[in-house]
Amino acid sequence: MSLTDTPMPLSMDVVERSDNRMVLSMGPQHPSTHGVLQVITEIEGETVVRAEPEIGYLHTGIEKSAENLFWTQASTVVERMDYLSPLSNAMAYVLGVEKLLGVTDLVPQRAQQLRILLCELSRIASHCVWLGTGGIDLGAISGFFYCFDLRERILDLNEFSGGARMHPNYLRIGGLRDDIPEGFLEKLDELIAMYYPRMRELRALLQKNPILQDRMIDVGILSAEDAIAWGVTGPSLRAAGVAYDVRKAFPYSGYEQLDFDIPTRTEGDAYARFLVRLDEMDESMSIIEQIRENLAGGPVMAADTKFAPPPKETIAVSMEALIHHFKYVSESFRVPPGDVYSPVEGPRGETGYYLVSNGDNRPWRVRTRPASLYNLQVLKKIAVGEFIADMVVMIGSLDPVFGEVDR
Amino acid sequence: MPSSQTPPAGATAVDPTAVRPPIDDARIIRTSPEQLRAELTALKNDGFTMLLDVGGVDYLERTPRFDVVYHLLGGITTAQPERVRVLCGVDGPEPTLPTVSDLWPSANWAEREVFDLFGIRFAGHPDLRRIQMPDEWVGHPLRKDYPLRGPALERTPRPSFALKSNVAAGTPAFGKTAAALQRQIVAARSHVPNGDDSVAAAHSGSDPGAAPTAGDASTTELAAEKNAARGGQLPKDGAK
Numbered sequence: 128m129s130l131t132d133t134p135m136p137l138s139m140d141v142v143e144r145s146d147n148r149m150v151l152s153m154g155p156q157h158p159s160t161h162g163v164l165q166v167i168t169e170i171e172g173e174t175v176v177r178a179e180p181e182i183g184y185l186h187t188g189i190e191k192s193a194e195n196l197f198w199t200q201a202s203t204v205v206e207r208m209d210y211l212s213p214l215s216n217a218m219a220y221v222l223g224v225e226k227l228l229g230v231t232d233l234v235p236q237r238a239q240q241l242r243i244l245l246c247e248l249s250r251i252a253s254h255c256v257w258l259g260t261g262g263i264d265l266g267a268i269s270g271f272f273y274c275f276d277l278r279e280r281i282l283d284l285n286e287f288s289g290g291a292r293m294h295p296n297y298l299r300i301g302g303l304r305d306d307i308p309e310g311f312l313e314k315l316d317e318l319i320a321m322y323y324p325r326m327r328e329l330r331a332l333l334q335k336n337p338i339l340q341d342r343m344i345d346v347g348i349l350s351a352e353d354a355i356a357w358g359v360t361g362p363s364l365r366a367a368g369v370a371y372d373v374r375k376a377f378p379y380s381g382y383e384q385l386d387f388d389i390p391t392r393t394e395g396d397a398y399a400r401f402l403v404r405l406d407e408m409d410e411s412m413s414i415i416e417q418i419r420e421n422l423a424g425g426p427v428m429a430a431d432t433k434f435a436p437p438p439k440e441t442i443a444v445s446m447e448a449l450i451h452h453f454k455y456v457s458e459s460f461r462v463p464p465g466d467v468y469s470p471v472e473g474p475r476g477e478t479g480y481y482l483v484s485n486g487d488n489r490p491w492r493v494r495t496r497p498a499s500l501y502n503l504q505v506l507k508k509i510a511v512g513e514f515i516a517d518m519v520v521m522i523g524s525l526d527p528v529f530g531e532v533d534r
Numbered sequence: 535m536p537s538s539q540t541p542p543a544g545a546t547a548v549d550p551t552a553v554r555p556p557i558d559d560a561r562i563i564r565t566s567p568e569q570l571r572a573e574l575t576a577l578k579n580d581g582f583t584m585l586l587d588v589g590g591v592d593y594l595e596r597t598p599r600f601d602v603v604y605h606l607l608g609g610i611t612t613a614q615p616e617r618v619r620v621l622c623g624v625d626g627p628e629p630t631l632p633t634v635s636d637l638w639p640s641a642n643w644a645e646r647e648v649f650d651l652f653g654i655r656f657a658g659h660p661d662l663r664r665i666q667m668p669d670e671w672v673g674h675p676l677r678k679d680y681p682l683r684g685p686a687l688e689r690t691p692r693p694s695f696a697l698k699s700n701v702a703a704g705t706p707a708f709g710k711t712a713a714a715l716q717r718q719i720v721a722a723r724s725h726v727p728n729g730d731d732s733v734a735a736a737h738s739g740s741d742p743g744a745a746p747t748a749g750d751a752s753t754t755e756l757a758a759e760k761n762a763a764r765g766g767q768l769p770k771d772g773a774k
Contacts, residue, residue: 182643186666190651191675195682226557355584355610358640369611376615465554468605468619481589481603483550491550494589496605501586504643533666 147171151515155184159264159519162529166506166522170515178510178518180503185533193493197459198224199300201490205480206294208495209531212253214246215473216531217298220493222379223469223482224300227462228434238302238427239380244315244418245288245297246471247411251322252281253474254408261401261523262333265342270333277325280318287311301435302428315419322412326405334405343398347509347521350395357508358501361476362407363525365391366399373472387414397524404526434460459488468496475499475526495534499527549596551621560605560617570622571632574604578637582608582618585634588644590652594678598625600654604634624654633659651676 154165163184169177193201205220206213259274282292289295354367372389374382390406392399429435436455437448462484470479476498483492502525565573586605604620633656635641645656646665653674
């Protein structure tokens, strides 16, 4: 029986073998695992013969929680899954509920544009975390501060519009909770003005860095066939040469009216994934600028009080508004029976929500298609034959978020 | 006002997927466990090269009880990809489906998760272990008959002095345990041990010495009921 056929032991024991192979457990308490990931690796010398990621350390039962909340409340917990880009989760969820309600067309244009704007901002913020922590994994600590500075400014905007830095619950079924506050667009202009110089600095610091290039080029190569077979989406798929992006293939919320490119590479290694993400940040900023220029006026919440709360200022003066508000808050609304799959392009790939309603005011089932789970699973494939020291590079280049992997 | 902790009102005997509004999100195919492999193999040969997700749904009162949902994506390298959703009903005390992890390696973890959280087995899966929950966990949390806050197996019988407290239980109990606790609390507050009238008559005066004995007695009763609850109510898991 060959050694690779034997079941992987699940303990920290280093198993003595006669042929210099040993089993090494990395994580779950390891700074470069970007969360709580355990990778049980079988190594021969310094080469990985087999790697088995063990997940579940952050399982919090979010899907179960969401089933026990109102439709209006579940958007709060789904934001906790991909905590680096909460808005893309909320986006997929509210779009799905709107499809079930059949009210997609009733969402005002301004709300749709602002949703895209905020989602693209959170994509940049998420990639900032990936870039900063990915650099730290390789010993490049300076980039981290520049990245987190940029991210902090985006989180300031989140706080300014939604009231919270990370989980604003700003996207609601039917539109947005509130219009953006006065002064938001000026702050956004400041961000746009500082973004490009900052990215030039970051690229100069990291992209051309010979040490980082040495560590990333030809490491963790993922071919297009493997990426497709393993369900990899997002930048990791596009770095393998497949230009699949939900925003282009299945446009939602008005992405079809925007002019942007899908950056792709063909090498499929960690460096290609690195470059694709950097290019994606620029594309996101170009989308933000387009929306900034063409932002429509008008309301940000649908006017139908069957699924949307009445404007706050009417509650004190209108009996009907008060009743609608009370009903909205105390028992939410009923969603017609049915099921829907609602995908969006999150920073890590296709984030999809399979929602089932039985006609009640709570979802019967909220199933997330977690992009990180499938992206991380492929580590089993790409780690084989690489050096154990490159494991952190490969994990970093796949950019998993464990709130989403474990849910 | 319904609390956020109350479970959804009523299970669904109807099938939401059968009465869904016309939403253009994917082509939908419903199949049976016998046809599943053939159906998915044909789809894969038809160009649906990516298996995006495998998820489960528990409809509780419907027959078949569970749906396993396969989300497929085809024509991924073209400008117009296509989506297909394959729903497969599965039922029985040990619901089992054939694995597709040999067709798409992405199904490996997805099927493990469906097994872990719904208890649906996948015959032929190379490594069907729990993935999210601890290996020694009992029960499948996403089943609709699994309580939201867990089975509270770790609850120890409350000490007799706690029965005098006017603070209710720390961890919410459920089912028989909850009923037993409620009876205990009522009995302790009214100094009526076990709610038994004859004993109540004996101790109708305010005799403080009677309370610890009463507490012990009802604690034993609670333990007995808890054992019954463990045996009777919790889903058995023969996987480990």
